[in-house]
Amino acid sequence: MPSSGWLLALLAMLAGMALGSAVTTLQRRHRERQRRLQACAEMAAPCLLLHADGRILQANTAARRLLGAPLAHLDDLALPSEARSWLAEQGGGGETRRCELNRPAAAPLSLRLEKRLADLDGQDAGLSWLLLHDISQEDDDERGQQLWREALQDSRLALFEYRLAPRRVYGRVLAADNVLGLPPGWVDIGFDHWLERVHPDDRDALRTMLEHPERLATGSAYLEFRFRHGHGHWEWLEQRTQLRHEDGRISAIVGLCQSITSRKHAESELLRREQVFRTLVENADDVIARYDLNLCCQFINRSITRYLPLPRHEHLGKTLRQQGWPQGALDTLEPAFRAVLARHEARHLEVELDVFGKAATFSIHLIPELGAHGELVSILAIGREITELRLGSRLLADENAVMEMIANNQPLNDILTRLCRLVEAQRPQAVCSIMLLNEQKTELNLAAGPSLPASFSGFLHGLAIGPETGSCGSAVFSGERVVVSDIAHDPRWENYRYLALPHGLRSCWSTPIYSSSREMLGAFAIYYPTPRNPGKAELRLTDRCTHLASIALERDRHEKQLYFLATRDGLTGLLNRRSFMEVGEAEVLRSKRYGHDLSIMMMDLDHFKGINDQHGHATGDQVLQHFATLCGNTFRHADIVGRLGGEEFGVLLPFTTLAEAGILAERLRAEVDGSVVMACGVAVHYTVSIGISSVFPDDKDIDGPLSRADTLLYQAKTLGRNRIRYDGDPPSLPLAG
Numbered sequence: 001m002p003s004s005g006w007l008l009a010l011l012a013m014l015a016g017m018a019l020g021s022a023v024t025t026l027q028r029r030h031r032e033r034q035r036r037l038q039a040c041a042e043m044a045a046p047c048l049l050l051h052a053d054g055r056i057l058q059a060n061t062a063a064r065r066l067l068g069a070p071l072a073h074l075d076d077l078a079l080p081s082e083a084r085s086w087l088a089e090q091g092g093g094g095e096t097r098r099c100e101l102n103r104p105a106a107a108p109l110s111l112r113l114e115k116r117l118a119d120l121d122g123q124d125a126g127l128s129w130l131l132l133h134d135i136s137q138e139d140d141d142e143r144g145q146q147l148w149r150e151a152l153q154d155s156r157l158a159l160f161e162y163r164l165a166p167r168r169v170y171g172r173v174l175a176a177d178n179v180l181g182l183p184p185g186w187v188d189i190g191f192d193h194w195l196e197r198v199h200p201d202d203r204d205a206l207r208t209m210l211e212h213p214e215r216l217a218t219g220s221a222y223l224e225f226r227f228r229h230g231h232g233h234w235e236w237l238e239q240r241t242q243l244r245h246e247d248g249r250i251s252a253i254v255g256l257c258q259s260i261t262s263r264k265h266a267e268s269e270l271l272r273r274e275q276v277f278r279t280l281v282e283n284a285d286d287v288i289a290r291y292d293l294n295l296c297c298q299f300i301n302r303s304i305t306r307y308l309p310l311p312r313h314e315h316l317g318k319t320l321r322q323q324g325w326p327q328g329a330l331d332t333l334e335p336a337f338r339a340v341l342a343r344h345e346a347r348h349l350e351v352e353l354d355v356f357g358k359a360a361t362f363s364i365h366l367i368p369e370l371g372a373h374g375e376l377v378s379i380l381a382i383g384r385e386i387t388e389l390r391l392g393s394r395l396l397a398d399e400n401a402v403m404e405m406i407a408n409n410q411p412l413n414d415i416l417t418r419l420c421r422l423v424e425a426q427r428p429q430a431v432c433s434i435m436l437l438n439e440q441k442t443e444l445n446l447a448a449g450p451s452l453p454a455s456f457s458g459f460l461h462g463l464a465i466g467p468e469t470g471s472c473g474s475a476v477f478s479g480e481r482v483v484v485s486d487i488a489h490d491p492r493w494e495n496y497r498y499l500a501l502p503h504g505l506r507s508c509w510s511t512p513i514y515s516s517s518r519e520m521l522g523a524f525a526i527y528y529p530t531p532r533n534p535g536k537a538e539l540r541l542t543d544r545c546t547h548l549a550s551i552a553l554e555r556d557r558h559e560k561q562l563y564f565l566a567t568r569d570g571l572t573g574l575l576n577r578r579s580f581m582e583v584g585e586a587e588v589l590r591s592k593r594y595g596h597d598l599s600i601m602m603m604d605l606d607h608f609k610g611i612n613d614q615h616g617h618a619t620g621d622q623v624l625q626h627f628a629t630l631c632g633n634t635f636r637h638a639d640i641v642g643r644l645g646g647e648e649f650g651v652l653l654p655f656t657t658l659a660e661a662g663i664l665a666e667r668l669r670a671e672v673d674g675s676v677v678m679a680c681g682v683a684v685h686y687t688v689s690i691g692i693s694s695v696f697p698d699d700k701d702i703d704g705p706l707s708r709a710d711t712l713l714y715q716a717k718t719l720g721r722n723r724i725r726y727d728g729d730p731p732s733l734p735l736a737g
């Protein structure tokens with residue numbers, strides 16, 4: 001059958017055609033598959049060609065390098081299950097997925113997996129590309145950024161960008177809320193608003209930076225300014241800036257700001273403390289200086305200019321000697337400094353200095369200053385002038401000495417002289433004097449003036465008291481202190497300046513000396529060689545000395561009164577018996593030592609009992625006083641008259657022969673006989689009998705001549721009274737009128 005043959009042929013032809021086509025398709029797909037394998041191998045990025053069942057058909061070199069070999073199946077990668085199931089899903093071409101590969105023998109790997117379908121001949125062949133992106137580095141960057149953000153947050157740092165063209169400040173100020181109290185997030189503020197928040201004192205610097213960025217240093221520039229914090233207070237910022245360029249021009253300034261408020265507060269506190277310390281040091285009366293180990297001055301405060309002539313700054317870098325310390329001070333200072341250098345121990349010393357012609361005493365402390373390891377780094381010297389302190393101690397000691405002299409009844413002149421010296425020790429240029437009033441209060445006499453020129457002292461006797469009688473005469477006259485600051489021109493010295501000026505006495509302040517009962521006693525004067533007024537300290541010193549002088553004078557007067565009372569007869573004022581005998585003993589010894597004559601009289605009023613009886617005891621007293629007065633008129637100043645008891649009197653007549661004594665005795669006897677005492681309107685007449693003897697070579701004391709005179713007196717009484725009896729021959733000299 002032809003038709004079945006045709007059909008068979010046709011079928012065979014069709015089968016042949018179909019077979020050919022199938023073979024061709026298979027061949028093409030094989031080629032495509034090979035191309036994909038080839039493409040995978042040639043890819044630079046790590047890439048795997050996967051079969052849907054998880055087999056790895058191809059792993060290129062980059063993939064093997066990244067993942068290691070062998071790579072036959074996805075299981076070899078130890079992908080996280082999530083990534084594994086994602087890969088197993090059909091479709092999803094072009095999708096990516098992150099995953100972490102924790103490899104036991106290698107560092108963990110962060111991958112971004114990118115799956116692409118690799119269909120063959122436009123059909124899904126269960127093949128896919130797996131591109132492996134190593135994002136470990138990106139992660140590191142992200143972690144770094146995170147850390148940086150956290151650090152910024154904690155560090156009080158803020159980063160700003162001052163963009164010049166739009167004149168705006170931008171910033172991703174992570175810590176801005178912290179540092180500046182700005183809202184968190186992005187800052188975007190115009191320059192003007194920004195500057196408004198900057199402290200007015202710092203604004204110009206920041207404005208200059210913004211307007212003239214070209215002036216900023218090419219590297220990092222530094223600026224400090226205060227910025228108003230969101231809470232209202234000022235926040236100190238330190239800003240380091242970098243310029244940013246675009247198209248060859250400065251486009252922005254990047255500023256990294258850090259809060260330095262705490263530091264600034266600490267600095268200002270430190271500054272304040274330093275200021276306080278400096279103020280203290282600068283204004284201290286003490287001299288404060290620091291010396292280095294070569295003993296060169298590193299620092300010295302301004303007090304030094306009071307004592308040494310160099311200007312303060314010229315002391316720096318100079319040794320003690322170069323600073324101009326006098327040799328006397330150097331002799332003490334240099335060894336002391338060297339001792340501190342050697343032993344690192346503090347020392348104290350006292351130094352005498354001549355300060356611009358004035359003696360001054362210094363107390364100096366040398367203090368070693370040690371470094372962190374105990375090594376000596378410098379020496380601190382603190383010097384204090386203690387002249388006044390020392391003078392005060394001396395004044396106290398001198399005053400005590402004067403008081404002691406007063407208590408010990410030292411001679412008044414010695415005490416007053418010591419007082420003058422006391423003041424002169426306190427005030428080296430001063431010359432002092434003490435003038436005392438005479439008993440009649442009519443004139444002044446020099447009592448002490450140890451440093452006055454002798455030729456000037458000679459004039460200071462019998463000085464008048466009045467309104468223009470020099471300083472002392474005027475002070476005593478007015479009862480007030482008189483300050484003559486310039487003798488050359490003061491009218492009160494008109495009549496005396498020719499005496500004072502040639503002796504270099506130019507000013508004179510005189511203070512009256514009063515007794516405790518305000519009786520004027522004299523005046524205390526201080527002279528100076530230059531015209532000047534007294535200072536408070538000098539007035540105080542004068543007052544203290546005047547007071548001491550007053551005590552000494554009163555004490556002296558009191559002593560004299562006591563002595564007078566103890567040695568004198570209260571009724572007549574003549575020596576009493578005890579004193580007469582003491583003086584008599586001394587006179588006898590003196591006459592024998594020097595070989596001069598000494599005559600002795602014993603006198604007794606005649607019938608005195610009768611006068612008492614007839615006229616009364618008071619009249620008897622009057623007669624005794626009258627007789628004492630006549631004795632005073634008759635005998636010389638050097639003769640010593642005493643009332644030995646009742647109406648009995650004695651007279652010592654030094655340098656007087658028996659004959660000369662006789663003349664005086666006769667003159668007295670006649671005077672008595674020729675006078676009367678008027679008592680209650682009645683004239684009372686009386687007479688006196690006298691016995692006279694002389695000291696003979698054999699006499700050892702007063703007893704012999706006194707006894708002989710007494711015997712002669714008795715004889716005169718016996719012979720009829722109103723007469724004189726002599727020891728030996730009556731005087732051959734003619735009796736004077």
Ligand SMILES: Nc1nc2c(ncn2[C@@H]2O[C@H](COP(=O)(O)OP(=O)(O)OP(=O)(O)O)[C@@H](O)[C@H]2O)c(=O)[nH]1
Nearest residue numbers: 604605606607608609610612617618620621646647
């Ligand atoms: N008024 C007065 N009488 C005194 C004082 N002292 C002694 N008499 C008196 O002096 C008198 C001395 O008398 P007599 O010793 O007897 O001596 P007379 O009377 O002077 O006789 P002749 O010495 O012998 O001349 C006594 O009456 C005493 O009381 C005195 O201080 N005042």
